[in-house]
Amino acid sequence: MRRALDLAARGPAVDPNPRVGCVLLDRDGRTLGEGFHQGAGSPHAEVAALLDAGCGPAAGPRPSGPVTRAGMPRLPAGATAVVTLEPCNHTGRTGPCAEALLDAGIARVVIAQSDPTPLASGGAERLRAARVEVVTGLLESEATVLNRWFTASARLGRPVVTLKLASTLDGRVAAADGTSQWITGGPARLDVHRQRATAGAIVVGTGTALADDPQLTVRLPAAEPAAPAVESDPAPDAATAPTPRQPLRVVVGTRELPASARMFDDAAETISLRTHDPAEVLRLLSDRGIHHVWLEGGPTLAAAFLRAGLVDRLVHYLAPALLGAGPSLVGDLGIGSIDSIDRWHLEDVTHLGDDLRLTLVPAAGPTPATPATPATPEGA
Amino acid sequence: MRRALDLAARGPAVDPNPRVGCVLLDRDGRTLGEGFHQGAGSPHAEVAALLDAGCGPAAGPRPSGPVTRAGMPRLPAGATAVVTLEPCNHTGRTGPCAEALLDAGIARVVIAQSDPTPLASGGAERLRAARVEVVTGLLESEATVLNRWFTASARLGRPVVTLKLASTLDGRVAAADGTSQWITGGPARLDVHRQRATAGAIVVGTGTALADDPQLTVRLPAAEPAAPAVESDPAPDAATAPTPRQPLRVVVGTRELPASARMFDDAAETISLRTHDPAEVLRLLSDRGIHHVWLEGGPTLAAAFLRAGLVDRLVHYLAPALLGAGPSLVGDLGIGSIDSIDRWHLEDVTHLGDDLRLTLVPAAGPTPATPATPATPEGA
Numbered sequence: 001m002r003r004a005l006d007l008a009a010r011g012p013a014v015d016p017n018p019r020v021g022c023v024l025l026d027r028d029g030r031t032l033g034e035g036f037h038q039g040a041g042s043p044h045a046e047v048a049a050l051l052d053a054g055c056g057p058a059a060g061p062r063p064s065g066p067v068t069r070a071g072m073p074r075l076p077a078g079a080t081a082v083v084t085l086e087p088c089n090h091t092g093r094t095g096p097c098a099e100a101l102l103d104a105g106i107a108r109v110v111i112a113q114s115d116p117t118p119l120a121s122g123g124a125e126r127l128r129a130a131r132v133e134v135v136t137g138l139l140e141s142e143a144t145v146l147n148r149w150f151t152a153s154a155r156l157g158r159p160v161v162t163l164k165l166a167s168t169l170d171g172r173v174a175a176a177d178g179t180s181q182w183i184t185g186g187p188a189r190l191d192v193h194r195q196r197a198t199a200g201a202i203v204v205g206t207g208t209a210l211a212d213d214p215q216l217t218v219r220l221p222a223a224e225p226a227a228p229a230v231e232s233d234p235a236p237d238a239a240t241a242p243t244p245r246q247p248l249r250v251v252v253g254t255r256e257l258p259a260s261a262r263m264f265d266d267a268a269e270t271i272s273l274r275t276h277d278p279a280e281v282l283r284l285l286s287d288r289g290i291h292h293v294w295l296e297g298g299p300t301l302a303a304a305f306l307r308a309g310l311v312d313r314l315v316h317y318l319a320p321a322l323l324g325a326g327p328s329l330v331g332d333l334g335i336g337s338i339d340s341i342d343r344w345h346l347e348d349v350t351h352l353g354d355d356l357r358l359t360l361v362p363a364a365g366p367t368p369a370t371p372a373t374p375a376t377p378e379g380a
Numbered sequence: 381m382r383r384a385l386d387l388a389a390r391g392p393a394v395d396p397n398p399r400v401g402c403v404l405l406d407r408d409g410r411t412l413g414e415g416f417h418q419g420a421g422s423p424h425a426e427v428a429a430l431l432d433a434g435c436g437p438a439a440g441p442r443p444s445g446p447v448t449r450a451g452m453p454r455l456p457a458g459a460t461a462v463v464t465l466e467p468c469n470h471t472g473r474t475g476p477c478a479e480a481l482l483d484a485g486i487a488r489v490v491i492a493q494s495d496p497t498p499l500a501s502g503g504a505e506r507l508r509a510a511r512v513e514v515v516t517g518l519l520e521s522e523a524t525v526l527n528r529w530f531t532a533s534a535r536l537g538r539p540v541v542t543l544k545l546a547s548t549l550d551g552r553v554a555a556a557d558g559t560s561q562w563i564t565g566g567p568a569r570l571d572v573h574r575q576r577a578t579a580g581a582i583v584v585g586t587g588t589a590l591a592d593d594p595q596l597t598v599r600l601p602a603a604e605p606a607a608p609a610v611e612s613d614p615a616p617d618a619a620t621a622p623t624p625r626q627p628l629r630v631v632v633g634t635r636e637l638p639a640s641a642r643m644f645d646d647a648a649e650t651i652s653l654r655t656h657d658p659a660e661v662l663r664l665l666s667d668r669g670i671h672h673v674w675l676e677g678g679p680t681l682a683a684a685f686l687r688a689g690l691v692d693r694l695v696h697y698l699a700p701a702l703l704g705a706g707p708s709l710v711g712d713l714g715i716g717s718i719d720s721i722d723r724w725h726l727e728d729v730t731h732l733g734d735d736l737r738l739t740l741v742p743a744a745g746p747t748p749a750t751p752a753t754p755a756t757p758e759g760a
Contacts, residue, residue, distance in 0.1 A: 168721070169696055169738070170709040171551025179718035303704060316549055320740050322722040324683060324713030329550040333704030338559035341548070342702040349729060349736065356729065358549070358736075360700050 001082055001112055001139045007036040008045065008084045008146055014200055014245060016289025018147040020045035020085045024053050027078030027107075040289065046087050046097040050075075055104050074105040081106050084143045086115040086136070087123035098123040101132075108133040112143030116154035149198070149292035152312070158282045159200070163295045163302055164192065165316040165329055172323040173299065178211065187353035188317045193218050195315060199247045200290030203281065204263075205301035206253030215262040216249045216270075216296070248290065252281055252301055278308045303331035306342065314344060314360040317352070381462050381492055381519045387416040388425065388464045388526055394580055394625060396669025398527040400425035400465045404433050407458030407487075420669065426467050426477040430455075435484050454485040461486050464523045466495040466516070467503035478503035481512075488513040492523030496534035529578070529672035532692070538662045539580070539673045543682055544572065545696040545709055552703040553679065558591065567733035568697045573598050575695060579627045580670035583661065584643075585681035586633030595642040596629045596650075596676070628670065632661055632681055658688045683711035686722065694724060694740040697732070 007021030017037060022045040024032040033055075035048025043051065055072045081087075087097035087109065101109065109132055115121035124134045144151050152160045166184050167173050174180035182189065196202055197218045204216065246268030251257060254274050263270050273281055285293060295305060305311050333342060344360035351357075387401030397417060402425040404412040413435075415428025423431065435452045461467075467477035467489065481489065489512055495501035504514045524531050532540045546564050547553050554560035562569065576582055577598045584596065626648030631637060634654050643650050653661055658681075665673060675685060685691050713722060724740035731737075 165549070167549075167551070169545070169547075169551065169694070169698075169724075169740075171547070171549065175715060175718045175721065177717050181718065183718065183721070306702065306704075314549075320724040320726045320738070320743075322686065322710055322713060322724070323715050324686075324708075324710050324722075325715065328704075328708075330702055330704050333702060335555060335702075335704050337557045338555045338561065338563065338703075341555065341563070342704075343734075344549075344700040344702070346700045346731075346734065346736065349731075351726075351729075354723075354726065356726065356738075358700070360549075363700075 001084070001110065003034070004082045004084050005112070005139065005142055005146065007034055008143070011037050012039045012245065014198065014247065014292070016040045016200075016291075018085055018150040020083065022046045022049040022081060022083040024049045024075065025080045025082065026076050027080075032075065032079060041093055044088065044094055044097050045085075046081060046083060047094065047100055049081070050100060050104050072104075077105070078107045079105065080108040080110060082110045084112045084146065086111050086113065086121065087127070088115065088120040089122040089126050090120040092120075096123070096126075098126040102127065102130050106132055109135070110138055111136045112139045113147070113151070114140075116151050149200075153286075153291035156312070158279075158310075159285050159290050159293045160312045161282070161293045161295055161305060161310055162195070162199070162313040162315055163305060163311045164195070164297070165302070165314060166192075166319070167316070167329045168319050168321045168323050170322050170324065171329045172326040173297075173329055174326045175323055176325040178327075180212070183319045183321065184317045184355045185319070185353040188319075188355040188357065190220070191352050191357060192317070193220050196247060196294050199292045199294035200288075201248040201250050201285050201293050203250040203252060203285075203293055203295045203301070205298050206251055206255035206257060207300055208296065208298035209251050209257055209261060209263055210255065211298070213262050214296070215265065215267065217246055217267045247294065248285075248288065250281070250285070252276075276304060278305045278310045282310060299327060299329065299331040302329075303333055306330060306333055309362075312361065314358070316358040316360065318356045318358060320354060320356075381464070381490065383414070384425075384462050384464050385492070385519065385522055385526065387414055388523070391417050392419045392625065394578065394627065394672070395419045396580075396671075398465055398530040400463065402426045402429040402461060402463040404429045404455065405460045405462065406456050407460075412455065412459060421473055424468065424474055424477050425465075426461060426463060427474065427480055429461070430480060430484055452484075454483075457485070458487045459485065460488040460490060462490045464492045464526065466491050466493065466501065467507070468495065468500040469502040469506050470500040472500075476503070476506075478506040482507065482510050486512055489515070490518055491516045492519045493527070493531070494520075496531050529580075533666075533671035536692070538659075538690075539665050539670050540692045541662070541673045541675055541685060541690055542575070542579070542693040542695055543675045543685060543691045544575070544677070545682070545694060546572075546699070547696070547709045548699050548701045548703050550702050550704065551709045552706040553677075553709055554706045555703055556705040558707075560592070563699045563701065564697045564735045565699070565733040568699075568735040568737065570600070571732050571737060572697070573600050576627060576674050579672045579674035580668075581628040581630050581665050581673050583630040583632060583665075583673055583675045583681070585678050586631055586635035586637060587680055588676065588678035589631050589637055589641060589643055590635065591678070593642050594676070595645065595647060597626055597647045627674065628665075628668065630661070630665070632656075656684060658685045658690045662690060679708060679711040682709075683713055686710060686713055689742075692741065694738070696738040696740065698736045698738060700734060700736075 004021040004023045008019045011019035017040045021036040023034050026032055033049045033053025035045045035052050037045045081101055087101060089096050089098045109127055114136060128134050149160050168183060202216045249263050249268050249270040252273045273284060343363040345363045347361050348359040349356060384401040384403045388399045391399035397420045401416045403414050406412055413429045413433025415425045415432050417425045461481055467481060469476050469478045489507055494516060508514050529540050582596045629643050629648050629650040632653045653664055723743040725743045727741050728739040729736060
């Protein structure tokens with residue numbers, strides 16, 4: 001399974017599909033084939049491993065022994081598939097992996113993480129029904145971490161939303177005259193780019209787009225691969241890391257932006273969502289296969305997401321400085337009295353140069369999409 | 381010297397005078413006497429040790445051997461005084477200790493910390509001039525820590541000012557309707573009481589006194605001695621700790637307070653300073669022998685001290701919560717643009733229950749009183 005996890009980590013960290021690795025073993029534990037998923041539209045890890053084992057269309061002339069429905073050689077009797085995520089039971093751009101494994105004559109399947117999506121789950125059940133021995137839960141937490149946002153998003157039925165905040169000790173995001181470059185130092189700003197790289201989309205309101213004209217791309221030092229910096233999101237092997245992929249740039253609101261805005265340059269794709277409804281924004285981004293949204297503000301859009309209960313994580317860059325005046329971190333939250341205070345749980349405190357990065361999750365737990373999409377129970 | 385430091389720590393942590401310990405040794409290193417300073421108006425440590433060695437007024441009938449000017453027996457030849465602070469060279473309510481040691485026939489004086497005050501220093505010089513061997517700097521940092529605020533205040537020529545702040549992540553000190561109990565949790569509020577206990581005075585503006593009606597006393601659990609909680613300020617030996625002493629309560633400003641205000645109860649002494657000038661406040665408190673001021677706000681008074689450059693330390697209790705509206709941490713600092721941002725250096729981050737305590741010092745260093753009182757150079 002460790003090998004399968006290493007293979008999985010070679011896949012793209014940000015993709016509509018999860019990262020999956022698969023190792024096929026004969027009854028004596030010798031490797032027959034290996035594979036991992038290289039991103040939406042390419043073969044799933046199980047199929048890639050079957051191809052590697054000589055059971056795929058590239059295996060050469062029609063064999064003389066037992067063949068699959070596709071006319072390929074079957075696996076030797078007693079073969080095991082070790083796979084980091086439950087084989088899918090769903091036909092998308094590729095066929096269901098559970099069927100492919102059955103067709104190839106698999107005897108045993110060892111799974112780390114159960115499929116968290118209502119759509120593709122049921123693979124283990126399908127295999128068991130066909131009298132295949134199925135073992136689940138081996139190194140499950142490692143596998144889950146590998147697909148942190150995919151998993152969390154599947155459970156919520158909507159993309160996970162991280163709200164990025166940056167302020168002084170007195171909660172100011174800019175000085176009285178609107179100047180804000182720079183409140184935080186170089187290490188904190190570099191960390192923002194690393195965190196952006198873990199997201200499928202970077203979202204801002206039209207107010208921020210007009211005021212700051214941000215480019216909203218991931219910009220990292222040349223020496224550094226665009227690997228996710230979240231500690232729990234292991235960096236892919238540098239040698240096989242995919243080409244840095246820019247998150248989708250999203251501007252939310254009804255105000256017009258000039259065509260010359262930096263967000264509209266060629267560095268990445270940009271969409272405008274002419275709405276003020278955070279739930280609608282998330283539905284539209286979910287439809288595009290986005291699991292993790294990095295929300296960069298400004299205060300008005302941040303407040304709209306917070307009021308809707310649609311922020312799952314705060315990443316607050318806190319500069320040890322005071323301004324005494326200037327715009328505040330978040331707009332009106334509709335909180336009139338201390339009894340309604342919006343409490344968070346401090347998950348992590350990290351020093352970044354002179355600044356602090358605070359990571360927080362809601363004290364009351366996350367809010368699923370409405371109507372709630374039923375999630376597969378954990379370990380099912 | 382370790383024994384002398386232990387003795388010194390038995391003195392009151394908050395007092396106009398520093399904590400000092402003294403051990404007298406004969407030429408073979410045997411202890412002749414020990415003493416420590418028990419607070420303003422009581423004998424200095426050196427005199428207490430001389431009395432303990434039988435060289436004081438309590439030593440009984442007039443001796444037959446060599447006597448001091450006061451008619452007391454002198455120390456045996458070759459005696460050493462080990463003292464945590466340079467013996468004073470100044471007549472206050474007690475005479476100069478350097479003279480008392482000379483008079484008793486001391487041969488050698490070992491000193492940890494040089495006297496930082498312009499008024500009382502010069503003792504080492506006086507002793508050397510009288511051909512006494514003087515060694516300085518032994519365990520100097522430990523001795524300095526013992527009198528942290530006394531030392532810092534002597535160097536600045538004014539009391540050290542710690543500004544206490546408590547806010548949400550968005551820098552709010554209360555909700556939109558003014559309610560603020562409680563933004564931070566129990567452990568943070570207990571810590572405030574521990575920190576108050578290290579101060580000679582607790583200062584608030586009339587606005588805060590009117591809005592919150594605080595009692596401004598040190599209130600600690602019964603089991604806990606009112607010992608300073610600052611890590612670098614060692615707690616006195618519980619058995620000999622002095623009775624908890626309430627800091628002076630100070631209200632600054634020209635608005636009238638009702639006689640029924642809790643600040644005017646019998647729990648501690650209270651003074652009203654009818655001024656808006658932070659420098660004047662510090663001069664008046666300095667005259668009362670106060671070395672450390674714990675400034676509890678509100679935002680207007682905090683801003684006045686910050687604008688005057690008269691805050692030496694921020695202790696910021698940060699609650700992981702958002703309010704979106706409500707009064708801000710500090711009032712207008714006169715900062716118009718990001719170039720004038722008031723930067724601090726983060727010295728410590730401590731978790732207190734769900735909250736964080738940030739301790740910060742000015743990035744540019746402290747501001748001495750104007751006109752600056754010349755401080756004795758370190759190690760002089």
